[in-house]
Amino acid sequence: MGLDQNWKKLQVVQQRFFFYSMAATVIFFLLLLRLWYLQVISYQNLHDRSVRNRTRILSFDAPRGPIFDRNGVLLVGNRPSFQISVMRQDVEDRTLLFEKLAPLLNLEIPELERRWKKGKRFAIYRPTPLAMDVSREVMEKVQEHGVDLPGVLTEVRPVRDYLDHGSAAHLIGYLGEITKAELQNKKYAHYRGGDFVGKTAIERTYESYLHGEKGQRLVEVDVQGKLLRQLQVEPARPGNKIYLTLDRELQRAADEVFAGETGAAVALDVRTGEVLAMVSRPTFNPALFAKGISGGEWRELALDNRHPLQNKVISGQYPPGSTFKMVVALAALRDGVINTKRKINCRGDFLIGGSRYRCWKKRGHGETDFKKALRESCDVWFYTVGLELGIDKLSKAARELGLGAPTGYPLPGERSGLMPSQEWKHQRYNKPWYAGETVIASIGQGFVLATPIQLAVMTAAIANRGKVLKPRVIKKIEDWDGNLLLQPETEVVRQVHYSPETWKAVQDGMVAVVNEPHGTGHAAHLDNVLVAGKTGTSQVVRRKTDKEEELDKDGKIPYRFRPHALFVAYAPAAQPEIAVAVVVEHGQSGGRAAGPIAKRIIQRYMELKKQKQQEPKE
């Protein structure tokens, strides 16, 4: 014991107590310095970081701009939809969750997996959509099972609502999730993965007007990204209102009369170039796209060989057949190859260079003058005149009237058709032009191809005596305060010049087609309005021998070999307002298949006009 005390009382040992206490004090002082550095000197920086840690800016979709017809009738709006989403980080056992969810959502587990994987592109605090636009029943079922489904939530999201069952779907277009390529495009700078954008037609071209501005919510989140409370909200600004030139009532009539046929029909305002109705068949249901189309549904549409997604009005290229004959007639009159008096004898066929070209009427039309040639669509008359005129003059006249080049339709996807010339053939095939090719070009066959919109523009130009108009689809675009954002004006692409007599002769011929005995377009005749029109029946496959053709006679031609039926018309003949072009694929006869469709559209137009005139009196 005593030794203990001696050791303890050694100076060196006593110093150790002091030294240890000092060392501890110094080290604590260093800790305090560090705390001072963090809490006082770096305070602002670290405080900001803690704020950033806990707050997130969440954006929510703006309702897309509504689309109206020319009279302000809503065509495409928005409705709230229920969306089942999942916060991925809240899910511990995904397999178990999907096993429970799949029957509730009526989805296969692999499909859920696919959507889950897609969500990995999103920020962690953003819910991943598993099922869009589910029914109220499904939503309620999911909510009932909420306790068993950790991380699953229901959201309400605006979704496109197509009021007329997707009528005019090809004009309006459809939506789809933004692609990776689009996200890299400057045009979509403010978009994020998972956003829906217009993929075609109006929805695509006017995306910037329709999209609106997303709303933003400043929220507080915990480390898992779980939303705790909302700190601030900035409401979404809905997209602007688009008024189309389309008339919904006319569109409905066109839809109804076109029924189950394949092909296209378009009605233009002769004075302005406005598209009044637009039908392309078969069609598709844009609502499928609005909620995120499934792989199977997409394949079905994309692989259909009748191309439901294609707008045949602007991208369907058809031999115009006899609807082309007005061009030949106009050009020949201007050139002086013929006058309205000259008669040509049609014996049912035409011989040149050892080849024989037949008139559609086997017995022949006999002595045929200008008017009769148009009225009864005498092929031999046009073979003769066309050959005398030559392909290049014919081509020039056709191009003037809007064929062989895009009309300037404002939405993407328009094709240019084809108006051949000697030079074209030399460049394309490095071969000379043959007289026989001029012969068949004179009846709109051979190389000649036109889209329905081109035929409508051409018909309108004939109706308004030479004004080739650019088709228009937008009447105006307005914001929600009523400010006009866009109002396209009538654009005359060019004025074609023919003498008044020439115009009259051709127009009279078209009136005769519909209204005179032996006229091929009698099916389009209306009692209360004078319709001018022209039929066309264009062969799909060229048949070489008479024998084959005879086989065809009894209606047993396979569908794909049947000729396309065409009809172009305008009305009223005296003061034209509407021009219509109709193509019924494999419709056999222009007069019988396409004529009634044109007739119904014109009839409905006149009815609506009358209604409108009466309305203000009420």
Add this chain to the structure above:
Amino acid sequence: MFDRRLVSNFDWVLFLTVLLIAGIGITNLYSATYSDHVSGGTPLYLKQLLWLAGGVLLAQLICLFDYRHLEHFAIHIYGLSLVLLIYVLLIGRTTMGATRWIHLGFFNLQPGEVIKIAMILLLAKIFAETTTPFGYSLSELWQPALLLLLPVLLILKEPDLGTAMMVIFISMTMLLFAGLKRSTLVGLMVLAGLVGVAGWFGLHDYQRARIRTFLNPEADPLGSGYHIIQSKIAVGSGGFFGKGFIQGTQSQLAFLPERHTDFAFSVFAEEWGFAGSLVILLLYLFLIVWSLYVARRAADKFGLFLAVGVAAMLFWHIVVNLGMVIGLLPVVGVPLPLFSYGGTSMVTTMIGVGLLMNVSMRRFMF
């Protein structure tokens, strides 16, 4: 047997300081686990309160008998601790890749903690018997070195670098106090350097990652750097006066990991700011300096070394934990005594406190 003088010599300063720190610690735990309260079950702060009560009881029990009896049992306690360490390696509970616990039904015993006390007792006994005014030479140290190496290797095997380090630090602190010849001191420092280099290669990947992360936490802010970054944000964003009780966004919104255990102080610093941190640090410093004061007043060398050992244990835990939490030291799993949640840490600390009080109240008994 019970002497009046013992009561009058009871070290109220030490006892109340400990209670004060523990009280603040439990209040802090209430806040750190506030968001968990809704989930039901016994709240952690209540459990910790029970541990504290148990710990106080244990400390008082330890005061009942003369600490000098422990000198005779030091070797037995040490032996038992080694057995526990071996046992835990054989059939312990494994969590997060490490085997550290023996499941005892009501709580999980960590032999790594027990060995700290055992080591302090054993070294205090050895040093009490063998110190000379001239200090130790290297050749005299083979026995304590071996006794230290055995448990350290076993702990490293678990693996539990933090505890192994603590045992070494405590032992070295006691040894330095016992005194070394100058040549021995230099030799030991060289040895420590060599062990450090060799140790780097013996480290587990996660341990090496922690050290690298410590050197540059921003390199991997969501991975291994996450703890340090979030803790620094928590501490720093507290500012001078803090965000207020249960108002710390870093802790309440769970950005801060392990906020009721190793990072409990971050919660406190966030909510009470520099002012609060200063108070806590001064309390801890006072506790350590007072412990050294207890050592200085001890009646014998054994008591002296016991007190130095406990002071060292408190000091190293506090410094390493705080250093980690404020980004001065790498992340090693060392709890903050009286602050971090955990029964073992509380019991170990309170045993240490009990030993201190025992030494302190028997300072006049020769």
